[in-house]
Amino acid sequence: MPDVKHFDPDQALDQVVELFWRRGAASTGVGDVVAATGLSRSSLYATFGGKQELYVAALRCYVERRSGPVLDALATDGRGIPAIAAFFDQLIQARCEGPYARWGCMVSNAHAGTAPPVAADGPGGEDAQVRQVLEQHHTALRGAMTAALQAARSRSQLRSGVDVDTSADVLALLAYGVNLRSRAGAPAADLRTTVTAALDSLRAPDPLVKES
Amino acid sequence: MPDVKHFDPDQALDQVVELFWRRGAASTGVGDVVAATGLSRSSLYATFGGKQELYVAALRCYVERRSGPVLDALATDGRGIPAIAAFFDQLIQARCEGPYARWGCMVSNAHAGTAPPVAADGPGGEDAQVRQVLEQHHTALRGAMTAALQAARSRSQLRSGVDVDTSADVLALLAYGVNLRSRAGAPAADLRTTVTAALDSLRAPDPLVKES
């Protein structure tokens, strides 16, 4: 009997993601969302709730549809260190060129744009859901790095003494740094040099087949 | 003949720094600044100009008075890797405990809270001054890391094959990651383990004095 929605919420959410990703939650008004999606305020509020819920939905959408596939690819890629290098190459390219150049990572941006977790800030805290998504994403990132490093270990690509778990943490923090600096305009070449150095520090030296 | 200011602008700026540092520029209103400093709007605007100029002044103040001394200490400390380890220890402690716990780093936060540098965004861009401070701080951070690593090299603390400049970049990006993750609530112990692993990957292995 009832009427049906005149738009696709998933597609609308994709546009909202791009807004919040580029400009951040605090600097983006509901009016901007209305203008970008073409929806009316009524549909927006009926479908997603208020601005905060819309932001959380967009952040979840980013994690699931943008980060998720890339991290899954890294986690299941069995090549080891080359897979990690490819991941960072792809990351730096996306952060510095193309339609999302200089937008950073929506999750990294959210780290800085979300209120700090103060004590006695029970699950009622407005940003508690945001922090939960941040934690979920961090776990996924760490997990993907760990899997890739385990593959590297099993292929004897790792220098002796390299610990897989803590090295995964180092690479994860490095990714946050890349995301942050790319948003400020860091040259892609610099970022590439830096992550290459980090990966080289994990790699086992070539079994000296050639020397010059 | 004229009247003289009834307050100390430098001290007021310190309070403003704490506001913008904790809550970010977009989420902090001029009313909040008035409440925190006790100044009137008139004095505020007469002394610092509008909100954006006030934020830039606060960011510069943070870089000069908070980051500056710590980076200088790192750059002139001649101990090498122990100096870098001490720097990160101090950083993580400040980021996770005490009065500024979970505030992150104001500069790192600014990376995410500032509009991306779009093309044809001449020096008139509103956030151009912010990005300039970001770049200045990044250069100082890199420089301090480089100096410390050079000290480490001259003390033969570095593994052979470690490049000082690119390793400095890696450590700088790592610091951004620490700042970001600490704001989201990352445990200090985890961060410490991670940076220790990163430093270990640079360190030359102990001249096997003992084996077990």
Added chain:
DNA sequence: TCTATCTTGGAATGGTCGTTCCAAGATAGG
């Protein structure tokens, strides 16, 4: 086709934003 039910456009609301303005207060050279 009729109608109950949902959606949609857009006006309206109360609050907050950054900024301006001015009368009253404070200062220090004359």
Added chain:
DNA sequence: CCTATCTTGGAACGACCATTCCAAGATAGA
């Protein structure tokens, strides 16, 4: 003490904010 000049408190302003509301439109089962 006087007064030119700056500072201060706080009211006032228009723009914008997130949110609500309602009449008009669209839908699909009966």
